[in-house]
Amino acid sequence: MPVTPGTPAARRASADRETRTLPALAAGPVEMPHAILSWSEVFARDTVWNEHSHPFHELLWNERGASTAVVGPRVWTITPALGLWMPAGTLHSGSAAAGTWCRAGFFGFDAMASMSPTPVGVEITPLLRLLLERLADTGLPAGSRAVTEAMVLDVLAPSSRELLVQMPVSDLLRPIADAVRSDPGDQRTLAHWASRLGVSARTITRAFNEETGTSFARWVAAVRAQHAVELLGRGWEIDVVAEEVGYRSASAFGAAFRRTTGLTPGMFRAR
Structure with a gap:
């Protein structure tokens, strides 16, 4: 989502929303001063990016708040704990809510042959965060930068856990x-939707598994x-978010949220 080094982005801003237009560039070598470049921005407005691609790989993560990346029918939510590996040349669009502090590392085209050739979640562990933050230091000596x-x-490495919804x-x-x-x-339950659409619950279950790779219940939970990540990132109170996304208690919401994101709602909101 961030701006390609050396490539200006066209911007159209309104009072509360900004649209950034970036080009679609094929994967390939590009001149970079370091093997991994750092990018960071805090967004004053809700911001959206058109569908675009970069010649280099990206590791997207947030210091604070939530953002999204969309590739075809797949929608990822990026948080301080769960980042996203975006391979070079992958067409994607995105968005970030006002107040979000987005960060990214740009990797040279040949830097990560071992990583997934498709977008995949990456757990931002304390060690990885520390290393990435060190690379953001523009005064880091060349030897120390190479080691880092x-x-x-x-x-x-790819993570088995990610905030992904397959539409x-x-x-x-x-x-x-x-x-x-x-x-x-x-x-509304699976039985309700089956009755409304005039099909069996089994038909809907089979369709969800075929199209999304998961069950109706797990898709709804995702x-x-x-949605909860977005609302918490905007500063909503935890109990209000729990009710908004369909949980009967803040404790039930907290358990589900931690299973999915790796953070409690309180930890996420504080960030």
Whole structure:
């Protein structure tokens, strides 16, 4: 999502929202002063990026708040604990809420042959965070930078945990997906949707597994977690967020949120 080094971004701003337009560039070598470049920005407005791509790899993560990255039907939420590896040349769009402190590392095209060739979640461990923060120091001596970059390349690895929602695209599931995305607190069950759509619950279950790779219940939980991250990032109170995304108690919401994000709602909100 960040601006390609040396490439200006066209910006259109309103009082509360800014749109940034970036080019779609193919993967390939690009001249960079270091093996890993650091980028950081705190957004005063809600900000969106058009679909674009970079010639280099990106590791996206946040110091504070939540942002999203979209690749086709897949929507990732990026947090201080869960980052996203975006391979070079991958078309993606994105957004960040006002107040979000976004960070990124730009990796040369040949730097990470061992990483996934497709976008994948990355756990921002305390060690990885420390190393990335060290690389943000523009006064870091060349020898120390080389050692730190080598350590980043050594510890960076895909995570089995990520805030990802795979959007269904069939006419059957689109009404369900639209309803839950517009109101994550929607309490309608699988049986209700089956009755409304005139199909069996088994048909919907099979369709969800085929199109999203998960069950209806887990898909709804993922949508709720993404929405909760956005609201907490905007400063909403935890109990209000819990009710907004469909949990009957703050404790139940807290347990579900930690399972998904690796942070308690309080820890995330404080960041």
